[in-house]
Amino acid sequence: MEYTLVLVWLAVLAALAAAATPFATLLLSPLPDRGSGLGLPVAIAVLGVASYWVGQVAFGWPGIVVALLVVLAGSAYALSRGHVPERGPAVEAFVVFVVGFALVVAVRAADAAADPYAGEKMLDFGLLATLYRAPALPPEDMWFAGDRLQYYYGGHMIAAQLGRLTGTAPAYAYNLALAAYYGLTVAAAYGLGRSVALARGISPRRAGVLGAFLVGVASNLSTPARGLILLVQHLQQPITFSGPVDVLLAPLRVLFLVVPNDTVQVVTPESGGRFVEIFGYQFSGLAVSADAFGYWAASRVIPWTINEFPLFAYLNGDLHAHMMSPPLLLVAAAFAFAYWQAPADAVWRKRAYLFAAAPALGGLLAVVNTWSFPSVAGIVALTTAFAATHPASVLPAPVADRVRAVADASRVHEEVSRLVVAVVLAGVVGALSVAFALPFFSGATSGQYPALLPDRSSLVGLVLVHGAFLLVTVAYFLDRSRVDRDALETGLLVAILATLAVANLVVGWVGANLVVVAIAGVLGAFALETSFRDRAFVALGVLALAAFAAYHGSMVAFVAAGGAALFALAAALLDDDRPERRAAVGLAVAVATLAGVAWVLDATVLVAVVPVLLVGMVLLRLRRDVGFEVVLVLGATGLVTLVEFVYVAERAGPGRLNTVFKLYWQVWVMWGVAGGVMLADVASRAWPRWLVSPTLARAPTASARSASADGGIDADGDPETDGGRAGGGVDWGRVLRVGSTVGAVVLLVSLSLYGGFALVGHFEANPSQHWVCSRSGETGQGEWTLDAKDWSEECYPNQAAAIEWLNDREGRPVVVEAPTTGRYLYGSNDPASGLVSGVSSHTGLPTIAGWAHAANYHTQAEWDARVAAVETLYETGDASERATVLREYDVAYVYVGPNERSRYDVADLAADPGIERVQRWGDVVVYAVDRGALVDDETASDADASTNASVAVTRPVVASLLG
Structure with a gap:
C-alpha cells in the first residue's frame, strides 16, 4: 500500500529530528531556546553537506552514512556537555512539520502527476530519477547525454537521499519529497520565529504559528483585491431593499455612488477579454463569481514577472529548486541569529558561525538553488553591521584594535566602520561559499550576466x-x-x-x-x-x-x-x-x-x-x-x-x-x-x-498634567497618565489594542482567502479526468495516489509500458527520443503525446537532446547540433550516417513513439546492421543498438562500390536485351 510510505517517511524524519536536536542545541546554544525547534532542518542541512562532498567520490549510501555519523556523534558530544534540548519547542516544531507534510500529501494525492503542464515537473522528476542512478556527482545530464548536469540539483540530491533512506521509488519519492520540503519550510519558520520572539519578550508560540502561517499558508493581496472588486461592482448597482443584506449594504452603496469611480473601469476589448483597470493597473482574468476562482492569477501580479508564494507553488506541484532552498536559508538565518545573540567575548564561536557554518550553508544553497546563496552573505552583512558588538571583534586582535580606534573617533566613524567591516566579512563568506561549492561551479556554462534598470513595478x-x-x-x-x-x-x-x-x-x-x-x-x-x-x-x-x-x-x-x-x-x-x-x-x-x-x-x-x-x-x-x-x-x-x-x-x-x-x-x-x-x-x-x-x-487629568510637568514617565518612556482615560473618558489605549487585534484577524482572514478557494477548487476538480489525457484525445479517470507516473500509465499505456521497460535497464544507457521544440515545450500546441521527452524525464536515462531549455544551461550551438543529429538518426536512409550518430553519443536504445512518428519520417531502423527491434507495445517500438555490429564508414564504402559495379555491369546487358 503506497500510503504506508507516508508513515515510513514520518517515522524516518522523526528519528532524524530526534537524533539531530541535541546537536542543534550545541550549534545554536546562544539562542533563547538553544535551537531546540530546528533539529530537523539542521539534520537535512548535514545530510546535504555530507552527501554533496562524499558524493564527489561515491554518491548514495556513503553520504547517508557519513551524515548519520556526524549527527549522532555531534549529539552524543552535546549531551555529554549538558546540551539537553527543550522538549516543548522540539515537539511543537515537529507537530508543525507533520501538519504541513500531511497537507501537501493530501494535495498531491488528489493530483500526483509529474506532467509537462503548468510548470517544470518533467525537469524536476528527471533530475530526481537521474540522482537515483548517479554513481557520483555531478550526475550526467539526462537531457544532454555525455555531459555533466549544469543545473542546480542539490535539492533533488537531498530528496533522492531521503528516498534511499526510506526505500522509496522515485515515482513516490517525488510527491513525498514535496510534502517533506513544505513541512520543513513551515517548521523552520516556526522554530526560528519562536526563538526570535522569545528573545524579544514576545509570545513565542504565537509568533511561531503566525510566522509559519505567513510563510506557508498566506497569499499576497491579489485575491482579497479581486474579491473587493466584485464587491464594489455589486455595491455600485442600483439600491434596493429586497433583503436584510441589501439594507446593511445600503450605506456603502451610497458612498460608492457619491464618490467618483472613474478610476475603476471595467473594460471589455474587442477580443472579449474582461479586465478591470484601477489606478492604471489592470486586473485581468477576473472571475465573475467565487465559484469561478482560478488559482493561477495570484502568481502573476506584477506584469512580466512571476510572483509565486509557497502555497501556490506547492499546490502547483513542481519539485523545483526555489521550493527546496527555504529551509536551508532559514537555517543560515538561525546561525546568523546565534551570532547576534552570542556574548561579546565569544569570539571564536562567532568566527565559527561566520567562517564555517555560513560558507557551508551558502555553498550547499549554491548547489540547491544558486539564486539563494548570495542571500547568506547578505544576511551576514546585515547581522554583523547591526549587532551590538562591532563586527571588527571577529578580526585578528591587531586589526580589530586599529578599527576600534578609528570607530571611537566619532559617531560617523563608528557607523561607517561598521558598514565597511560588515561588507568585507560578507565578501569573505561569499568567497568561501563559492569555494565550498567549487565542484559545482567549475565547468559550468552560463549565458547569464548582470543588467541594469529593468521595467519597474507599479x-x-x-x-x-x-x-x-x-x-x-x-x-x-x-x-x-x-x-x-x-x-x-x-x-x-x-x-x-x-x-x-x-x-x-x-x-x-x-x-x-x-x-x-x-x-x-x-x-x-x-x-x-x-x-x-x-x-x-x-x-x-x-x-x-x-x-x-x-x-x-x-x-x-x-x-x-x-x-x-x-x-x-x-x-x-x-x-x-x-x-x-x-x-x-x-x-x-x-x-x-x-x-x-x-x-x-x-x-x-x-x-x-x-x-x-x-x-x-x-x-x-x-x-x-x-x-x-x-x-x-x-x-x-x-x-x-x-x-x-x-x-x-x-x-x-x-x-x-x-x-x-x-x-x-x-x-x-x-x-x-x-x-x-x-x-x-x-x-x-x-x-x-x-x-x-x-x-x-x-484633556489629560490633573495627575497626568502634574506627572508630565515633573517629567514623570512610564515603562514605555511615555508621560505617565491614567491609562488613557481623561476625566472618566474613553480608554483609548484599550480601544487601540482591541482595534489592532481585530485588524490582525481581518488581515489573516484576507490572506487565507486564496488558500480556502484554491484548496477547495483543487480537491473538487481532482481526482478527475486528467487534463493531459483530454489534450491528447484520450480519456482516463484519476484516483487518489502518490504515484507521480500514474497519469502516464492511465493516459498513454503503451508509452508508459515502454518507458517502464527501459527504466528497468541497469546503469545509464543512452536512449534516443525526439527532443522538444517550441511546439512541444510544456505540451503546447497539442503534441501527439503529452509524454514529451518522456523516457529521459521519467527514467533519468540520458538522451541526446531533451527539453529545449536545456540549451539555457549548455550552449545553443551544442543544442542545435544535437537536435540535427537526432533528426539524422531517425530520418536518414544512409546506415553509415546513422551509425556515426549512434557511436558519437554512445546510444544503447532508440525509442519510437507517437511524438517521434509525428515529427519525423522514421526510417526502417531494423534494416541497419547492429539495430534490432527488441520490444513493441502497439505503436511504440524500442530498438536495441549493438555498437560493435554497426556499419562503419569503410564497410559502407565497400558496399557502395560493389553496388555501383553491379549497376555498371547490369546496364549494358539490359540495353542489349531491349535493343
Whole structure:
C-alpha cells in the first residue's frame, strides 16, 4: 500500500529530528531556546553537506552514512556537555512539520502527476530519477547525454537521499519529497520565529504559528483585491431593499455612488477579454463569481514577472529548486541569529558561525538553488553591521584594535566602520561559499550576466505583493518610534501631502478620490493642536487648487502650487525650536524627496519600500526595542529594492522575470518569519499613549498634567497618565489594542482567502479526468495516489509500458527520443503525446537532446547540433550516417513513439546492421543498438562500390536485351 510510505517517511524524519536536536542545541546554544525547534532542518542541512562532498567520490549510501555519523556523534558530544534540548519547542516544531507534510500529501494525492503542464515537473522528476542512478556527482545530464548536469540539483540530491533512506521509488519519492520540503519550510519558520520572539519578550508560540502561517499558508493581496472588486461592482448597482443584506449594504452603496469611480473601469476589448483597470493597473482574468476562482492569477501580479508564494507553488506541484532552498536559508538565518545573540567575548564561536557554518550553508544553497546563496552573505552583512558588538571583534586582535580606534573617533566613524567591516566579512563568506561549492561551479556554462534598470513595478503591484508585510512592519515600527506625538502628526501630515502630490502625477488618482483626500485631510488637521490647524488648512487648500490644476492638465500649475504648499508648511514648522519637531519635518521632507526621485526614475519602490528599509536601520542602531526580526525585514526589503534596478539577464525568461521570481521567494520567507514576530507583538501590545490625540482624549487629568510637568514617565518612556482615560473618558489605549487585534484577524482572514478557494477548487476538480489525457484525445479517470507516473500509465499505456521497460535497464544507457521544440515545450500546441521527452524525464536515462531549455544551461550551438543529429538518426536512409550518430553519443536504445512518428519520417531502423527491434507495445517500438555490429564508414564504402559495379555491369546487358 503506497500510503504506508507516508508513515515510513514520518517515522524516518522523526528519528532524524530526534537524533539531530541535541546537536542543534550545541550549534545554536546562544539562542533563547538553544535551537531546540530546528533539529530537523539542521539534520537535512548535514545530510546535504555530507552527501554533496562524499558524493564527489561515491554518491548514495556513503553520504547517508557519513551524515548519520556526524549527527549522532555531534549529539552524543552535546549531551555529554549538558546540551539537553527543550522538549516543548522540539515537539511543537515537529507537530508543525507533520501538519504541513500531511497537507501537501493530501494535495498531491488528489493530483500526483509529474506532467509537462503548468510548470517544470518533467525537469524536476528527471533530475530526481537521474540522482537515483548517479554513481557520483555531478550526475550526467539526462537531457544532454555525455555531459555533466549544469543545473542546480542539490535539492533533488537531498530528496533522492531521503528516498534511499526510506526505500522509496522515485515515482513516490517525488510527491513525498514535496510534502517533506513544505513541512520543513513551515517548521523552520516556526522554530526560528519562536526563538526570535522569545528573545524579544514576545509570545513565542504565537509568533511561531503566525510566522509559519505567513510563510506557508498566506497569499499576497491579489485575491482579497479581486474579491473587493466584485464587491464594489455589486455595491455600485442600483439600491434596493429586497433583503436584510441589501439594507446593511445600503450605506456603502451610497458612498460608492457619491464618490467618483472613474478610476475603476471595467473594460471589455474587442477580443472579449474582461479586465478591470484601477489606478492604471489592470486586473485581468477576473472571475465573475467565487465559484469561478482560478488559482493561477495570484502568481502573476506584477506584469512580466512571476510572483509565486509557497502555497501556490506547492499546490502547483513542481519539485523545483526555489521550493527546496527555504529551509536551508532559514537555517543560515538561525546561525546568523546565534551570532547576534552570542556574548561579546565569544569570539571564536562567532568566527565559527561566520567562517564555517555560513560558507557551508551558502555553498550547499549554491548547489540547491544558486539564486539563494548570495542571500547568506547578505544576511551576514546585515547581522554583523547591526549587532551590538562591532563586527571588527571577529578580526585578528591587531586589526580589530586599529578599527576600534578609528570607530571611537566619532559617531560617523563608528557607523561607517561598521558598514565597511560588515561588507568585507560578507565578501569573505561569499568567497568561501563559492569555494565550498567549487565542484559545482567549475565547468559550468552560463549565458547569464548582470543588467541594469529593468521595467519597474507599479505602486499597485508592489502593494498587492508585499502590502500585508508592509502593513505589519509599519505598525510595528510606529510603536517603536517614540517621537513627540505632535511632531509625529505634523510630520505625517507633511509626508502624506507630499506623497499625494507626487502620487497624483504617477498614478493620476485625483479625479476619483479628491473627496476622500479632502475628508482625510480635514480630520487630520483637527487632530493637530489649535495653533497648527490654520497652517494645515492652508496647505490643504493649496493642495486642492494644485489637484484641480493637475486634473485639468496644467502640470506647471500643479508643480508650482504643490511645491508652494510643501515649502510653506515646512517653513512654518521649522520655525519651532523643538528638535523632535524638526526631526519629524526632516523625515517628512526626506519622504517627499524620495517621492520626487521615484517620479523622476519611475521607481515607486522608493516610496513604498525604501522608507521601511531606512527606518528599520535607524531603529536598529538606536536600539529602539527591536531585534533580529528587523534584520530579516532589512534583508527582504533590500531584495525588493534591488530587483527594481538590477537583474540577471538570461535565456530562461525575458527581462527580470526570473530574477524577481527567484528573489521574491526569499523575500517572502524572510519577511514572513519576521512578520510573525511583529504581528504577534502588534496584535497584543498595549499601545503607547502618545499615539492617542488629546483631541480624542479631550484633556489629560490633573495627575497626568502634574506627572508630565515633573517629567514623570512610564515603562514605555511615555508621560505617565491614567491609562488613557481623561476625566472618566474613553480608554483609548484599550480601544487601540482591541482595534489592532481585530485588524490582525481581518488581515489573516484576507490572506487565507486564496488558500480556502484554491484548496477547495483543487480537491473538487481532482481526482478527475486528467487534463493531459483530454489534450491528447484520450480519456482516463484519476484516483487518489502518490504515484507521480500514474497519469502516464492511465493516459498513454503503451508509452508508459515502454518507458517502464527501459527504466528497468541497469546503469545509464543512452536512449534516443525526439527532443522538444517550441511546439512541444510544456505540451503546447497539442503534441501527439503529452509524454514529451518522456523516457529521459521519467527514467533519468540520458538522451541526446531533451527539453529545449536545456540549451539555457549548455550552449545553443551544442543544442542545435544535437537536435540535427537526432533528426539524422531517425530520418536518414544512409546506415553509415546513422551509425556515426549512434557511436558519437554512445546510444544503447532508440525509442519510437507517437511524438517521434509525428515529427519525423522514421526510417526502417531494423534494416541497419547492429539495430534490432527488441520490444513493441502497439505503436511504440524500442530498438536495441549493438555498437560493435554497426556499419562503419569503410564497410559502407565497400558496399557502395560493389553496388555501383553491379549497376555498371547490369546496364549494358539490359540495353542489349531491349535493343
